[in-house]
Amino acid sequence: MTGSWITLLLLLGTTDGFLNGRIARCVFNSTRPEDIQYIDSYFYNKLELMRFDSNVGKYVGYTEFGVNQAKRANNNPAILENERLAKDRVCVHNIQIWNTGILSKSVEPYAVIHTASSGGSERVLVCSVYGFFPKHLTVTWTNNQQQISTGVSNSETMPDQDWTYQRHSHLEYTPRSGDQISCVVEHISLKEPLILDYEGGLSDGDRNKVAIGASGLVLGLVLSLAGFIYYRHKSRGLILVPTH
Template structure:
């Protein structure tokens, strides 16, 4: 993936003020690599927020933007030693500091963690949609797209946000669900990846979800067995006419407990079946 355009603003500001008027200059380094040819040094002069003159290493001279700035540029451009000093800042000032930035931060990257899953919105006309969530990547620039049978399509919605710890996350939504026999993929392109990461949507249920349903079904069957065994046992005991009232109360409490166990088993099965509807595929590069 091609390197993103980067701009480093080295804030070296000199401010003069008198009676509410302000004058200041700002030095900037604009670059997309550490190579000298990919760096531009810019020095701008402002008066009350209005830029009136600028030096650009790409032009190699001063350019005025106001009547006073044009006259000042004409005068300064006649000073060969001043122009030579300004042109040297591209290497002396920019390249030096850019090298430090690349070494400490800009060259670092973190590979994204990707989740591809379906979800059912709480409200809306779409019963379900696919979501491609990308977590914990750096730098911020990333491209997430969708493929339908190999053809790229635009997402219906994309949310980008900062984690607050130098990492970022983004969520891409595809509202039109896959049609039978159609191959849907999420494509992630990032500086940390040697090649684009393509994740195919698998409509089959993941093993973890199948295990949850199996556990829920087993709990239901076990609850039914205990309920039936207890019901038969206490029904036989209740037929004994000589049984004291206290024993009959115990039978009633036992039957209520078995019924409550059955209810919890059914609730567990329903819960796991609903969870299984959100089919999740988790992949990393």
């Protein structure tokens, strides 16, 4: 589990239309204190001037003004100690509550496999996964239960308006006899992986090619049969004249 929780948003005021702001947040990948990072950032006109980072243990400046302010804050033991204690006060104290009440909630994904247009002989398979929460999700492709490592590309995980996410994985694939292509989806909400098998149905272009080929074959057989019948009919009416 990886999370980032904004714990405080405090607007300090404006100066000639420019906004001053301060954002404190907790970044974590578990509820253990050593896996929690507290960051307290100061902004002016959307530009971060300086921040306190619990992993660093002091203020760091990002502009000339921010560097000077960070130096002053680091030389003030009371300010520095207050920020160092904020990790326990703000993050460690609350993360278990957030994890139980919010982050542990999950929504199962649903997925579909479809084909996309390709300029060459290869077929592009797309595994589209929708409606899942939280964000982290893994999509892999297998052939006869063996993971495919080439020809695979994945989109970014994209948010939807209902707070769920979607993701799309592409596989460039050349159909061969005996293949069993599957899309495997893994997510925290699933007790076991979601596996979708590609049925190997022909695309519209392939269907057209097969239909044209079959039509040509049938037409050729009909013409051959007609020629044979005509030849047999003519040969029966032919009178042979012996020559000496």
